[in-house]
Amino acid sequence: MDALSIERAPFNIGVSIIEPGSARTHFRYARAQLGEPPDEPATAPLPGSVFNPDPCIESPCVAPIFPKSINPIPLAPLLRQTRMDNACSTVHSAAHATAASTLESSSRQCSTGSVMNGKRVTREQVLEASRGMLQQQFYAVFSTPANGMEAVMQNLPEHLEHQCKIERDGILVAAGPHWSDDEQYWDGDGLFIIRATSIEHAKSIAAQDPMHQCGARRFSIRPWLVNEGRLNLSIEFSTGKFTLS
Missing domain, CATH: 1.20.5 (Single alpha-helices involved in coiled-coils or other helix-helix interfaces)
Structure with a gap:
């Protein structure tokens, strides 16, 4: 104990024990006095309020203040x-x-666990997990320059004409260039999303692009399942204008 302080009053004795860490425990008698006990029985201490001195430790500051009629614990x-x-x-x-x-x-x-155990998540598991969503299958074609920007720029008009054609045919969903990371330049790469019945069908469609036919760009394809997203279409009847966002 860091400190032991004793409060004395004519009919009230309190003891506060301050332990390491500043934790405090307070004990108080309902009635007590110094010296010999009174003729009448001493008032019983309040429950949970008995101060229990260690009889093995003699302390002149503690022992004399307890009435002899009280048997301390x-x-x-x-x-x-x-x-x-x-x-x-x-x-x-x-x-x-x-x-x-x-x-x-x-x-x-x-x-x-699927990775740690060497197992892969199946298509059916993904479809089951996203049941009720759009679940529309498309194919993403990533197209990157093969021989620098000069060949890309030379074949750009034919490429755009081809893109417009497959758009009218209902094949092209969306397409466009990728900017550089600082959004200030175009390094010749792009992405277009197409409809196809299989990845082999998608490869045959992408191979017809003039950019790919002449070797100005090379491509890779990834199947893409669209589940979430939103398109906003606003049409004004009075002006014939529409807004897509």
């Missing part, structure tokens, strides 16, 4: 029990933390 065992309770609480909290950490680790393993 040793404080040391209670303090030891408090320390044990605190230790058990610490162990209990540590056990909870360990269990939570184990559960979190297990959850991470479950979420990445």
Whole structure:
């Protein structure tokens, strides 16, 4: 104990114990006095308010203030029990933390189990997980320069004409160039989304692009399932104008 302070009053004695860490425990008698006990029985202490000095420790500041009619209970065992309770609480909290950490680790393993176990997520699993969404299958064609920008610029008019044709045929969904990271330049690459019945069909469509036929650009294709998104179409009847965003 860092400090032991005793308050004295004619009919009220209080003791405050300040333990390491500034934790405080207060004890107070309902009635007590110095010296010999009175003729009448001493008033019983309030529940939970008994100060329990250790009989093995003689202290002139503590022992004389208790009436002889009161049989004090040793404080040391209670303090030891408090320390044990605190230790058990610490162990209990540590056990909870360990269990939570184990559960979190297990959850991470479950979420990445398909990768850790060498298994791959199937198309059917994705379709089942996104049931009720659009689930429209398209193909994304990534087109990049093969021989610098000169060949790309020379074949650009034919490329745009071809894109407009497959747009009218209902094949092209969307297309356009990719800007540089600073959004100030075009390095000749682009992306277009097409409708096809299979990836082999998509490859045959992409191969007909003049850019790819002459070797100015090369392409790669990835199947793309569209589930989420939104297009806003506004049409003004009075002016015949429309806005797509």
